[in-house]
Amino acid sequence: MLQIEIDHLNKHYGGFHALKDVNISIKQGSFVALVGPSGCGKSTLLRTLAGLEKTSSGDVRIAGRSVIGKPPRERDVAMVFQSYALYPHMDVEHNMNYSMRLKRRPKEEISERTRTAAETLGLGNLLDRLPKALSGGQRQRVAMGRAIVRNPKVFLFDEPLSNLDAALRVHMRSEIRKLHERLNATSVYVTHDQVEAMTMADHVVVMRAGVVEQQGSPLDLYDRPANRFVAGFIGSPAMNFLPATATENGALVLDNDSTQIGLNRHIAAGCKFWIGMRPEHLSLKPCVNDMAIDATVTGIESTGSMTFVVLEVASQPVVLAHSGRPETRRGDQVRLHISLDNLHLFDRETELAA
Amino acid sequence: MKRYVLLILGLAMTAIYLFPLYWMYLTALKSSTEIFQYPPTFWPSDTQWNFLEVWKSRDMGRYIWNSLLIATGVTILATTLGTGCAYVLSRVRNVWIEIALFAILMMQVLPSSLMVTPIFVMFNQIGLLASPRIAVILAQTAKVLPLYIVLCRATFVQVPRELEEAALVDGSSRIGAFFHIMLPLARNGILVTSVLIFLQSFGEYVYARSLIAKNELQTATVGLQTFMGPNANDWNGIMTYAAIYVTPILIVFMLLQRRIVSGLTAGALK
Numbered sequence: 001m002l003q004i005e006i007d008h009l010n011k012h013y014g015g016f017h018a019l020k021d022v023n024i025s026i027k028q029g030s031f032v033a034l035v036g037p038s039g040c041g042k043s044t045l046l047r048t049l050a051g052l053e054k055t056s057s058g059d060v061r062i063a064g065r066s067v068i069g070k071p072p073r074e075r076d077v078a079m080v081f082q083s084y085a086l087y088p089h090m091d092v093e094h095n096m097n098y099s100m101r102l103k104r105r106p107k108e109e110i111s112e113r114t115r116t117a118a119e120t121l122g123l124g125n126l127l128d129r130l131p132k133a134l135s136g137g138q139r140q141r142v143a144m145g146r147a148i149v150r151n152p153k154v155f156l157f158d159e160p161l162s163n164l165d166a167a168l169r170v171h172m173r174s175e176i177r178k179l180h181e182r183l184n185a186t187s188v189y190v191t192h193d194q195v196e197a198m199t200m201a202d203h204v205v206v207m208r209a210g211v212v213e214q215q216g217s218p219l220d221l222y223d224r225p226a227n228r229f230v231a232g233f234i235g236s237p238a239m240n241f242l243p244a245t246a247t248e249n250g251a252l253v254l255d256n257d258s259t260q261i262g263l264n265r266h267i268a269a270g271c272k273f274w275i276g277m278r279p280e281h282l283s284l285k286p287c288v289n290d291m292a293i294d295a296t297v298t299g300i301e302s303t304g305s306m307t308f309v310v311l312e313v314a315s316q317p318v319v320l321a322h323s324g325r326p327e328t329r330r331g332d333q334v335r336l337h338i339s340l341d342n343l344h345l346f347d348r349e350t351e352l353a354a
Numbered sequence: 355m356k357r358y359v360l361l362i363l364g365l366a367m368t369a370i371y372l373f374p375l376y377w378m379y380l381t382a383l384k385s386s387t388e389i390f391q392y393p394p395t396f397w398p399s400d401t402q403w404n405f406l407e408v409w410k411s412r413d414m415g416r417y418i419w420n421s422l423l424i425a426t427g428v429t430i431l432a433t434t435l436g437t438g439c440a441y442v443l444s445r446v447r448n449v450w451i452e453i454a455l456f457a458i459l460m461m462q463v464l465p466s467s468l469m470v471t472p473i474f475v476m477f478n479q480i481g482l483l484a485s486p487r488i489a490v491i492l493a494q495t496a497k498v499l500p501l502y503i504v505l506c507r508a509t510f511v512q513v514p515r516e517l518e519e520a521a522l523v524d525g526s527s528r529i530g531a532f533f534h535i536m537l538p539l540a541r542n543g544i545l546v547t548s549v550l551i552f553l554q555s556f557g558e559y560v561y562a563r564s565l566i567a568k569n570e571l572q573t574a575t576v577g578l579q580t581f582m583g584p585n586a587n588d589w590n591g592i593m594t595y596a597a598i599y600v601t602p603i604l605i606v607f608m609l610l611q612r613r614i615v616s617g618l619t620a621g622a623l624k
Contacts, residue, residue: 050519050523051522051523052519052522052523071522071527072519072522072523072525073522073523073524073525073526073527077523078523078524079519079520079523081516081519081520083514083516085514085516085517085519085520086520087517087520087521087535088517088539089538089539098521098524098526098534099524099525102524102525102526102530103525146520146524150524150525156523
């Protein structure tokens, strides 16, 4: 069953076209991540779902009912803000049950549900504290608690973890995911961090400049990026791109280099491409169905378990991911082995996958 | 070293600033001959305690009651009208709002002495002068409202918009969000601004002098004039009157001082 349907949605701010013909369908109970660089319209889209922004054209349906023109309170959505937006003059308990007090629920129900939500999030002993007396992580939990006590149709998250330190962020990531699985509510999660999107979501929507560039399951986007932007945005370290031109015999020749790459597929001669290679599909040792190019090691970044070797190939920087510790040093001349089964091709003019 | 120089400089400035206040209390306590003595004395040699006498002879209770009534009326009216206005001006951004803000700031520039003639003519025509204290309340409200709106708007601007949005998503109406979230958070600023306009209205002179004809409806500032005769000036009496009038204001101000300072700088630091 579809919980949220976004249909040909457009949003203009004066002369600025912030959302361009956005179409997204979100299944009941799924966890959707909206991801993209800043200014891509992902937060605008989320705020449109919440009813905090007016739409210019198109339709938004929540649980089958159009919500265009409806104020936030008639949409039954809960939102966690980036700044948490906790009410500074209310203690944790009142912050969490403000929505139920507005609905004039019975007192017992209010305190019961507040207590349950607080227990779930480990806030049980903080109920009488004011937000200013809480740490960043605790504030984040209160903001989540305020959303879950309501038991809404849809949860909206606007970069909720970006104000936390790295360790806490990784911890909260799995907490949110666990919470989502337990409540089984539909969640829409905005982030600029593609790792967050990949690890948390069932369905990822990549946006750029108000346009949905691609959507699908995380691994689908990773394995089959529709264009160069998505290919470069998803994955860390990012995909490497080398410019190349197709020859008469159906092979590719790297620009600034004479290396030929034979492909077992038909491409028109003279077409210009970007060859996309994921860092983990490159190797310093021979592998199955590969080809080798001369390269120079220009840098080595070790994380302990993984080592990223920065190489220069045809005067282009290329990053290679090596599990373990390779025996190379900066300045070494090496042979770079490229797995031909995992190459991506993008048309240099349209940037679309070829 | 520099710190002490600055401290001494600060104390010197404060002394200059507070000297008239000191002179007022001093003159109130001096006898008539000592007031004109040269060189002047800085501490009364023969202390006069005629506060009660001045209070009774000038019927100060009535004057101060009138002043209180007018100041309270102005404060209630200005806060009621101005708070909503300040809130809207802090939340909506467009050309018309800019023009409105500019017009409001312009209105502040016009002095009471300039406005009083047209106001008198208009109030006379619509019969408002029959209830002169209400006339003064209206005129004074118009005078302080721009200041109130500008200061209150600054307070509302400091309340993050996301708090209001969170309230809307939580199921509140816009009006509910205003009363539950915005108003409590802007409370300090509203309180401080209200105190400022109350004190300003308590010391109002021009409108009261011009619009109120009957002596028994007159305010304390105008009442001070009863000391002025063509031949004699009772400086001791005037200063005693002034001391009685000013002391409660000073006490209120000192009690609220911490709140006022924190209100004016609230939100400057997170």
